[in-house]
Amino acid sequence: MKPHTTTTLIDELTQAVGAAHVLTGNAIPLQSCTDWFQTHTHVPLALVRPGTPVEVAQVMTICHRHGQPVTPQGGLTGLVAGAVPAENDIALSLARLNGIEEIDTAACTLTVLAGTPLQTAQDAARAAGLLLAVDLGARGSCQVGGNIATNAGGNRVIRYGMFRDQVLGLEAVLADGTVVCGLNKMLKNNAGYDLRQLFIGSEGTLGIVTRAVLRLHPQPQSCNTAWCTLPDYDTVVRFLRHAQRTLSGTLSAFEVMWPDFHELATTRIPGLRSPVNAHGLQVLIEMEGGEAGRDMAMFSNMLEAALEQGWLRDAAIAQSLKERESFWRLRDAVSEFPLMWAPYCGYDVSLPISSLGRFVDELQRALRDTFPHCEHVHFGHVGDSNLHVGVHIRPGHGVFPEDRIDACVYGIVRRYGGSISAEHGIGEHKKAYLSHSRTPQELALMRTIKHAMDPKNILNRGKVLA
Structure with missing residues (x-):
């Protein structure tokens, strides 16, 4: 982007959200340039912090007109670099879209802004005698919008399902600034296409979730x-x-x-x-x-x-x-392993439950044979077919072979007909291996949907699809 065009863009964004909420250069905090693992760090062109869904739409309208790439950001607790901006991106933080708008105890629903921390939403449901069922270790930092965008899982999936099972309705802003509002509160609604599913799990590549209606459950006694x-x-x-x-x-x-x-x-x-x-x-x-x-x-x-x-x-x-x-x-x-084991590779995969034990046995043998100086751990929710794997190479044995470890793990996942991502998404880290878990026809359809909804390819460019 030419310098004068950049100046115009920043000026327009400043008009939309206020000078205090458009940060550039050294004013951008490090946490907005990376994610949980901090393996990728890029300083964006600017960090923009809209305070309302209307301001999110204004920001996207401006960026669409300029052809400016935008990286949506939630709580930045992701593990696959899905919210890490490129150097010339606008990082769009949803942190100011924070608050509970309504709890309907008759319908058992909670309407919430996307930047609200998950724990805040959980506490609000609990105060009303109800349960927001999904729970994650990052509950105090992760945001509801990010949970929806990545279809977060957690410890209770075996009973309550993934985050998509908690979303009755949502509001999202498209790449051109169009607001799609479908704040449905009904469990049954078969009136045409279920558009909310386009945004759940799409990692901010098809639209930016700004509000959601979440399903609540009776509080366990x-x-x-x-x-x-x-x-x-x-x-x-x-x-x-x-x-x-x-x-x-x-x-x-x-x-x-x-x-x-x-x-x-x-x-x-x-x-x-x-x-x-x-x-x-x-x-x-x-x-x-x-x-x-x-x-x-x-x-x-x-x-x-x-x-x-x-x-x-x-x-x-x-x-x-x-x-x-x-x-x-x-x-x-x-949570201690990455600190104790750096450098470290963490994997989040899904296998048919009947095959999971054999998969672990084979993977452990392959890791020991291929990387004699490695240490590894295997754990997971299992009842929902989810397995996590951690791999570390003991110091003093050369450059950490992350690419080779990836190929080893994902190659065996592919042979077992599993998924390279159970609950953390694809982001930037896993996109080269997406074909291990998706057919060419599925990938082609994903690209068709992406092009139809974001023809300028400005929303979270370079994520999910290679």
Whole structure:
């Protein structure tokens, strides 16, 4: 873009949102130039912070007229560089679009602005006696709009589904500044195409979500949590199906950790200890229900039956909120791995549940054979087919081979018919491997939709599609 054109663009954006909310050069904070892993850092042409959906539309109208690329940004907790701007992009932050507009207790809905932190929305639902079901470790920083744009998952997917299952309606701004408002509050609405699905999971490449109507659920009245050890993956699957069958729809979390994860977390991270003594695959299981006494009996009976079947080597039931939190702190030790292991590769993949155990066995062998000096961890939600993998090469063995590790992991994912992204999206990091999980026909249709909705290719250019 020519200098005089750049000046005109910045002047127009300043008129739209105010001088205090158009930052350039050294005034742009580092956090707006990168994401959680900080592997890609680019200073954008400007950081623009609109305060209303109308201002978002004005910004996009101006940028569309100038052919100016725009990178939408939420809480910047992503792991695939999906919100990292290029050097000549406008970074469009939604942080000022923050607030709960309505809670309808009769319809069990919450209407929220896109820049609202997830935890703020959760707290508002809880204060109304209701539950916003999706939960993520980054709840205090991630934003609802970003959760929608990436179709976030988290720990409760096995019961409540992905973020798309919580979205009844939304408002979005298109690349040319057109506002598409579909703030539907009804569970059933078959009036034509379901346009909200174009934006959910599209990572800001088709439009910018500015408002949403989220589905709420009754607030659970009881919670029972246990940490169990099992001998092998096939037994884990039997235990999962047993729990789903006997807990009558109240199973809300089923987290599985392979021995490599458990050993690393309990021996290398200060303050963490295992609730059990037995070795094997570790499972954190949780149910949420509506009647404390009955639920505890149901949960205990489920575990006793599994013990009688010989499926569990050991089990510990959390006897207090403090113990429950300690169980989850061990599961959430993953947040320490990038700090402890830098450089580090993290993977978020999805496999058919029946194949997941064999996939881990094959991947562990391939990593050891190809990278003799590597360390690895495997863990995931499993009940929703999601597996996370972490890989580190011990220091002193040359340049970190990130590209070769990617090819190793995604090559095996492809052979097993899995997805290269279960819940973190494609962004910039994974776009070269999207064809591993999508057919040529699917990719062609994605490009057709992108071109129809953003013919100038200014929305999050260079993300998702190669």
